[in-house]
Amino acid sequence: MRVIRGKSGTNQEGTSAHNRRVMIDALRLNGKLSRADLARASGLTKQTVSNIIDDLEQDGLVVSLAAVRNGRGQPSTPYRLVPEGAFAIGLQIDRHVTRVIAVNLVGTVLVRAEANLPPGGPAKGVRVILDLIRQVRIELAGVAEHSEERLVGLCVAMPGPFGLAPDNDDQWMMAAWQSFPLLETLAAGTGLEVALQNDAAACATAERMVGAAHGVDHAICLYLGYGIGAGLILNGELYAGGNGNAGEIGMALLPPSAGRPERSPLEHRASLASLYQHLNADPADPKLHDRLNTLVSNADPAVASWIDAAAEELRWGVQLIETIFDPQTVILCSSAPEALTRRIFDAIHPLLPSIADRRGRALPRLQLGMTDPWSVALGAAAEPISRAFDPRFSAILKTRASAGGW
Amino acid sequence: MRVIRGKSGTNQEGTSAHNRRVMIDALRLNGKLSRADLARASGLTKQTVSNIIDDLEQDGLVVSLAAVRNGRGQPSTPYRLVPEGAFAIGLQIDRHVTRVIAVNLVGTVLVRAEANLPPGGPAKGVRVILDLIRQVRIELAGVAEHSEERLVGLCVAMPGPFGLAPDNDDQWMMAAWQSFPLLETLAAGTGLEVALQNDAAACATAERMVGAAHGVDHAICLYLGYGIGAGLILNGELYAGGNGNAGEIGMALLPPSAGRPERSPLEHRASLASLYQHLNADPADPKLHDRLNTLVSNADPAVASWIDAAAEELRWGVQLIETIFDPQTVILCSSAPEALTRRIFDAIHPLLPSIADRRGRALPRLQLGMTDPWSVALGAAAEPISRAFDPRFSAILKTRASAGGW
DNA sequence: TAATTAAGTCAATTGATTTGACTTATTTCT
């Protein structure tokens, strides 16, 4: 059959779905709002808002609070989101460990669990993961009623890039995970909708739901993990690129510079991998996090020299990101200990001049984001919530599968 | 009054507007389609498509062609866009000249006019511009009936970045234009809706409507003009950033490299400004374009050495763009003579390895785009057409102003 | 106490999409 290119249409269902999402989004951003407030915020009529809020209340997604007098006129009844209205599971697969988190509608972490990934590759690892997920779901059911019915999905976060030939020099066998049918296996094993993000994107998702990017429509999350990547919030949505690899700036080649005659990827100069190499540390050492903490608080000179070198690259990276994306803010996140991340953050300053250097900025050019080792898993958990409840273009459109009646 | 944050809702009007846009988009992409084809492409029912197409035919935006037999079943009646269904004006303001173009619904250029900008700044210049626009509209009315009723808007393209303090070392007084209330003056002087884009964005808009980015949802246009910038097509829409300055990569600071001990902006190394400086040429010289052409065809060594140096920076730039955006393709555009642009294009190759280096690519990693000096003006003219007829999220949403009935 | 203001509801209307049956025109099978 001839392929016809074109975008999808929409109908009343799409309209209604969008308006529900708009209500939830407004409540998430403003905490609590009356029906009249929601009508003003959305541009919809009071009546429409009333209908939608009634629905959402029925669905257990919002509840009313005590009426408040706001001066003249009938007191308004504010509504807020019900945290227990929905749940999602986030899974992080890292080189040595895997983490699973359960969150609720407002992004509160309810359950977390961690396990070491056994040697033997994905086939064995996925069994550990499925067990961990099962365990988290059971625990979740213990602390939250109806959690199973209200589970909206699962998202996996792991280092990218995705879908490339596994010819890169990745000694941590993440490449093996790339060729393993992970999403299918997880979908079958959990019965949930499964999504995939790289770790920087997950970090951005977390910052958007409960962090520094909350309510910000244009923000870039610079995530310093084992590698380095950027999570792109553009027009209020995570941008994934043509093949899901947008923001993988660790692979950006830097021009030769003083002392480095070769072009080399940013990842080799500014990433925790480069720090470990600089320190001759074993990345698989479970006590590494604590050891790093100690080194930082002791002002270890080897760490300090790495920080200075990395901060110089990152200072440049921030300027580049500002120049390319013109975001409202850039957020520095890391899986490194908070003290170390803060040291790096400080060392990046003063920032280079850029187009972001404008008067009357509402947000700082660079902010410190989450430094919790769990933040990537949290972001993964936030993704299904966002997919299910945030206003987005794709949520309005008809899906091809559901089209009938030709 | 308390400010409530939140997104806009939608209703049947939004649905209908979107579906009309989807039909137009599908016809633009596929050339001609029957009602049944459109139903399949959009996921809407045949009946809905029939209603919309009837409307569009009434509005003079589509026409039917002769029925065609496609095998079994009743022959289908294809429809196509009517080029004369809408018109738009594009205005380019450059350092020395201003150009005005009129296009129709399918992006065909109908009228073009050019004038030198007089010394004396924007106040004088804007009078020249308004005269030029008036002249183009009169000429357009001569070659296209009902052009005035069907004029959907005006877009201005000029070098960015916009909205910054005019403290930069811009000797061509583009800074003066920044502080001048240009859009308001043009809106009042023409009675049209006026939009603004930087020149790289305009170039991308042109490539998307009639060039290499036609029907491509993720493409980056690298525009080599007096400065250098990138036009970002993300998710099928032009991305402007938080303040309309996304893609202004000319201001990206490059690390020091061999022979350049200082950080310097990309613009100083790879832009026509840098070429003019290298050649000791006067950018205001009206014969410069022709002279450059001659130099290129004579294999002038000064030009060749500049090309090599610039290509090295651009090769890096392409790799960076691929790494950051993960686009389906990168398009090299320029206001330089085609021969020169082609030489640069060739000199950029071979490209650096990147995540774009994947098997089974549908599009080349780097393509040569428009090299017409008029392409920025064309892109500006394409913007109102795109704004009026392309499917986009914002077109679905209610505008706050139109909300009533609280 | 009456007027004003604002939140929220009620019941009827609107209007784009959907549904399912139908007509028309062509090819393919017998």
Added chain:
DNA sequence: AGAAATAAGTCAAATCAATTGACTTAATTA
């Protein structure tokens, strides 16, 4: 040649989310 199958497209009624305008309720202000 005739019947069956297939596909395009229309007709008329139904659906359903948003809208409209009048109304009720409950507070403040004059």
